[in-house]
Amino acid sequence: MTEELENHHMTPEEFRRWGRAAVDWVADYYERVESLPVLSTVQPGEIRARLPAAPPLQGESFEAMLADLDRIVLPGITHWQSPNFFAFFPANTSGPSILADLICAGLGVQGMLWLTSPACTEIETHVLDWVVDMLGLPARFKSGGAGGGVIQDSASSASLCALLAARERASGGAVNARGGTGRLVAYCSTQTHSSVQKAAMIAGIGRDNVRAIEVDAAFAMRPAALREAIERDRAAGLTPFFVCATVGTTSSTAIDPVPEVAAICREHGLWLHVDAAMAGTAALCPELRYIHAGVDQADSYCFNPHKWMFTNFDCDCFYVADRQALVNALSILPEYLRNTATETGTVIDYRDWQVPLGRRFRALKLWFVIRWYGVEGLRHHVRRHVELAQQLRVWIEQDPDFELAAPAPLNLVCFRHRGGDAVNERLLAELNASGALYLTHTRLDDRYTLRLCVGQSQTEARHVRAAWERIRTAAG
Amino acid sequence: MTEELENHHMTPEEFRRWGRAAVDWVADYYERVESLPVLSTVQPGEIRARLPAAPPLQGESFEAMLADLDRIVLPGITHWQSPNFFAFFPANTSGPSILADLICAGLGVQGMLWLTSPACTEIETHVLDWVVDMLGLPARFKSGGAGGGVIQDSASSASLCALLAARERASGGAVNARGGTGRLVAYCSTQTHSSVQKAAMIAGIGRDNVRAIEVDAAFAMRPAALREAIERDRAAGLTPFFVCATVGTTSSTAIDPVPEVAAICREHGLWLHVDAAMAGTAALCPELRYIHAGVDQADSYCFNPHKWMFTNFDCDCFYVADRQALVNALSILPEYLRNTATETGTVIDYRDWQVPLGRRFRALKLWFVIRWYGVEGLRHHVRRHVELAQQLRVWIEQDPDFELAAPAPLNLVCFRHRGGDAVNERLLAELNASGALYLTHTRLDDRYTLRLCVGQSQTEARHVRAAWERIRTAAG
Numbered sequence: 032m033t034e035e036l037e038n039h040h041m042t043p044e045e046f047r048r049w050g051r052a053a054v055d056w057v058a059d060y061y062e063r064v065e066s067l068p069v070l071s072t073v074q075p076g077e078i079r080a081r082l083p084a085a086p087p088l089q090g091e092s093f094e095a096m097l098a099d100l101d102r103i104v105l106p107g108i109t110h111w112q113s114p115n116f117f118a119f120f121p122a123n124t125s126g127p128s129i130l131a132d133l134i135c136a137g138l139g140v141q142g143m144l145w146l147t148s149p150a151c152t153e154i155e156t157h158v159l160d161w162v163v164d165m166l167g168l169p170a171r172f173k174s175g176g177a178g179g180g181v182i183q184d185s186a187s188s189a190s191l192c193a194l195l196a197a198r199e200r201a202s203g204g205a206v207n208a209r210g211g212t213g214r215l216v217a218y219c220s221t222q223t224h225s226s227v228q229k230a231a232m233i234a235g236i237g238r239d240n241v242r243a244i245e246v247d248a249a250f251a252m253r254p255a256a257l258r259e260a261i262e263r264d265r266a267a268g269l270t271p272f273f274v275c276a277t278v279g280t281t282s283s284t285a286i287d288p289v290p291e292v293a294a295i296c297r298e299h300g301l302w303l304h305v306d307a308a309m310a311g312t313a314a315l316c317p318e319l320r321y322i323h324a325g326v327d328q329a330d331s332y333c334f335n336p337h338k339w340m341f342t343n344f345d346c347d348c349f350y351v352a353d354r355q356a357l358v359n360a361l362s363i364l365p366e367y368l369r370n371t372a373t374e375t376g377t378v379i380d381y382r383d384w385q386v387p388l389g390r391r392f393r394a395l396k397l398w399f400v401i402r403w404y405g406v407e408g409l410r411h412h413v414r415r416h417v418e419l420a421q422q423l424r425v426w427i428e429q430d431p432d433f434e435l436a437a438p439a440p441l442n443l444v445c446f447r448h449r450g451g452d453a454v455n456e457r458l459l460a461e462l463n464a465s466g467a468l469y470l471t472h473t474r475l476d477d478r479y480t481l482r483l484c485v486g487q488s489q490t491e492a493r494h495v496r497a498a499w500e501r502i503r504t505a506a507g
Numbered sequence: 508m509t510e511e512l513e514n515h516h517m518t519p520e521e522f523r524r525w526g527r528a529a530v531d532w533v534a535d536y537y538e539r540v541e542s543l544p545v546l547s548t549v550q551p552g553e554i555r556a557r558l559p560a561a562p563p564l565q566g567e568s569f570e571a572m573l574a575d576l577d578r579i580v581l582p583g584i585t586h587w588q589s590p591n592f593f594a595f596f597p598a599n600t601s602g603p604s605i606l607a608d609l610i611c612a613g614l615g616v617q618g619m620l621w622l623t624s625p626a627c628t629e630i631e632t633h634v635l636d637w638v639v640d641m642l643g644l645p646a647r648f649k650s651g652g653a654g655g656g657v658i659q660d661s662a663s664s665a666s667l668c669a670l671l672a673a674r675e676r677a678s679g680g681a682v683n684a685r686g687g688t689g690r691l692v693a694y695c696s697t698q699t700h701s702s703v704q705k706a707a708m709i710a711g712i713g714r715d716n717v718r719a720i721e722v723d724a725a726f727a728m729r730p731a732a733l734r735e736a737i738e739r740d741r742a743a744g745l746t747p748f749f750v751c752a753t754v755g756t757t758s759s760t761a762i763d764p765v766p767e768v769a770a771i772c773r774e775h776g777l778w779l780h781v782d783a784a785m786a787g788t789a790a791l792c793p794e795l796r797y798i799h800a801g802v803d804q805a806d807s808y809c810f811n812p813h814k815w816m817f818t819n820f821d822c823d824c825f826y827v828a829d830r831q832a833l834v835n836a837l838s839i840l841p842e843y844l845r846n847t848a849t850e851t852g853t854v855i856d857y858r859d860w861q862v863p864l865g866r867r868f869r870a871l872k873l874w875f876v877i878r879w880y881g882v883e884g885l886r887h888h889v890r891r892h893v894e895l896a897q898q899l900r901v902w903i904e905q906d907p908d909f910e911l912a913a914p915a916p917l918n919l920v921c922f923r924h925r926g927g928d929a930v931n932e933r934l935l936a937e938l939n940a941s942g943a944l945y946l947t948h949t950r951l952d953d954r955y956t957l958r959l960c961v962g963q964s965q966t967e968a969r970h971v972r973a974a975w976e977r978i979r980t981a982a983g
Binding site (some may be wrong): 043045051054057059060061070073078087088089105107110111112119122125127128132138140141145146149151156162164185191198208224229234235237240361363364378389403405412472474 | 518523549571586616660691
């Protein structure tokens with residue numbers, strides 16, 4: 032067989048043949064994923080033990096690789112695409128997204144400069160403008176004015192870029208030039224995603240210069256506490272510069288009071304970043320757009336279509352109201368990247384909007400997803416997920432053995448058995464070991480809390496119902 | 508047609524059908540890419556103008572999207588996968604890599620923790636150990652001891668992570684905790700990739716605290732100048748902490764004298780990072796392994812299979828000799844990520860080895876590429892590229908109108924017409940406008956210099972010969 036020859040590029044004919052086989056493998060996977068244990072049951076080292084100690088000297092057949100997907104890979108997969116995946120936040124996907132990623136890999140372009148593939152940049156700019164309208168975000172995030180959007184790999188990277196742009200603005204470029212001073216202070220809440228603390232470490236702000244503001248009974252940031260912290264730091268001669276507010280916290284989808292937080296930021300001249308990584312997608316539905324109240328006052332915003340909008344990882348939409356601060360924070364122009372399009376300033380070079388230089392054509396999958404479903408199609412599925420989660424919330428409220436642990440405004444329900452931490456820990460371990468579903472936990476009010484998030488593309492009413500029945504049964 | 512219904516997920520049957528169509532589109536693309544103008548000829552705004560102002564409310568057919576690939580996307584593509592692409596460094600790819608990325612998108616797993624897909628982590632660890640042997644890298648970079656490898660999106664991110672680990676070690680964790688001081692100093696050469704300066708800005712080290720050490724006639728770092736700079740900074744009360752040496756600079760594939768640089772780093776206790784982003788792949792061939800002399804003394808090292816090893820972007824292999832410094836720099840563990848596997852310390856959680864939290868199953872494509880070609884197959888193609896570049900070097904040396912601008916140890920040839928900057932600038936513009944090939948430029952010895960890099964997967968002798976003939980003809 033030709034494909035077993037060494038030194039041999041895959042021909043277009045072979046690519047057609049093995050491409051069909053790979054497409055079929057993926058289609059088969061989706062047909063059976065529901066029957067597989069959601070959380071992988073392998074022990075540490077078990078997958079490695081199945082791999083040969085040395086790489087092959089001669090090439091192998093593609094058939095052998097496909098066979099190893101079943102033999103070696105699948106047992107070690109935790110199935111994020113199972114309709115019984117309710118853990119963390121979803122990282123859902125869809126057919127049009129997967130196929131767009133295939134085409135992205137096939138084109139193999141670098142979008143670091145406009146010039147190195149204009150379509151990669153222009154479709155990204157255009158689709159990110161679409162998304163502003165789709166989510167009812169403020170027009171200041173569109174590319175026509177001073178702002179604009181860019182695809183980042185993750186909300187972590189978006190937080191980092193927001194922090195860097197804020198640092199640039201607050202220090203007038205001094206930190207970029209001469210390094211950190213340990214005098215800048217950032218604010219988030221006790222419920223903010225750990226990526227803000229990580230970003231502060233990376234950016235040389237320092238973990239100790241991140242204030243975790245206390246939250247109210249609904250786990251939302253207390254604006255009065257934020258104001259006090261800022262004033263205390265100012266009085267101590269420090270420089271407050273950055274606030275991250277969250278729309279839909281990771282623990283419980285709490286929604287920080289962005290309008291109040293924004294007013295404080297404006298008063299004190301702080302950069303406001305709003306992280307709506309998972310929850311942002313809900314704003315596709317006009318009736319859920321209230322979650323974005325106050326975002327029109329934010330300096331930057333992000334949400335992840337790779338969480339709940341059927342677009343596979345990585346795809347975080349990051350917006351800034353003033354792109355110049357971001358570009359100033361990240362721009363460098365060595366001779367080998369110089370070109371006329373860049374120098375006339377008529378184009379966007381997204382390399383200056385992100386940490387890495389290189390970038391894939393990620394807009395392709397977002398474009399395909401929006402077109403395949405249409406805005407109404409996306410809304411339909413989001414509404415369905417919210418409805419299913421709300422049904423679960425009602426069941427929990429009605430069950431004497433369980434209680435809600437936090438408000439459930441969208442598609443995440445936090446709850447616990449009334450028996451205490453040990454019972455809930457055992458419950459989680461037993462449920463996940465069953466392979467029938469996958470839940471994760473958090474701590475709220477210092478109590479062990481189960482989280483069930485409805486957001487996987489294929490999750491239907493029967494999956495949520497079966498999950499709840501299994502939870503009740505396991506609780507005995 | 509079912510796929511035109513709104514609210515409709517693509518069924519496995521539709522996925523098979525449109526998957527075949529997408530595979531065929533990619534195969535067709537590779538069959539015709541050689542005939543397309545390499546550098547896109549569109550004007551700024553031209554692609555956007557073809558897109559509807561508003562997103563579709565109702566879903567569209569996949570057929571319409573495929574048609575738009577030809578109608579809208581292709582004119583705006585600069586063809587990195589054309590055999591006539593000689594610009595920058597290559598970002599080459601191959602059939603097994605593209606299909607592995609399809610499967611990666613299909614599985615849609617998150618590898619942030621071992622637990623969230625053990626195969627994603629273990630195959631990555633294992634294949635990165637393979638690569639250590641394949642490139643003859645030091646065993647200290649293997650996962651069995653204190654070191655280990657991880658896939659980053661790019662060499663830029665690898666540089667940043669190396670800088671952060673070095674900062675952690677040099678400051679004993681103080682910068683992570685309390686922020687930058689503006690007293691740490693990093694060193695590279697005048698030829699080092701701009702990502703090191705960008706990383707220093709991001710990490711709060713400061714652009715002004717990066718010393719660009721002068722180079723010798725071959726554009727390699729002068730160790731004596733490095734030593735002087737370190738001693739000068741020490742005398743000034745600053746803290747030298749990080750050196751980036753390059754194996755194969757972006758401008759001219761110059762190779763810094765790593766053994767001498769390493770000795771200076773050891774003497775002064777500095778972290779040595781070696782960036783071999785493009786050139787590292789050459790070390791697949793034992794006769795080219797001399798490029799890695801001294802790397803056994805490095806604290807960290809990276810090269811990009813997504814440049815010259817047939818693995819599509821993003822895939823940078825980043826190694827550290829002491830993984831603890833890296834993990835200390837980047838680790839955070841909120842409650843919602845806690846799990847037994849992590850807490851017993853028996854597994855790797857790659858989220859602590861990188862800036863983002865989420866991560867794709869990128870090891871899959873590297874594994875598939877190594878298996879498809881075998882080590883011997885990869886060597887064959889690398890040798891062929893080097894041979895073609897060396898043939899071009901000889902032609903240039905023999906042509907009275909042209910001269911080499913730098914040594915050409917591997918697959919990049921830097922040269923210029925003897926007519927001066929204006930002639931070379933015109934030559935580049937004319938050649939690229941022809942669509943027949945794509946070259947880029949740099950400045951060496953303050954003179955405008957053309958760069959021709961042989962590394963695209965499909966480039967054969969006839970493409971290099973045709974390129975040289977066209978260059979000579981254009982020079983007229």
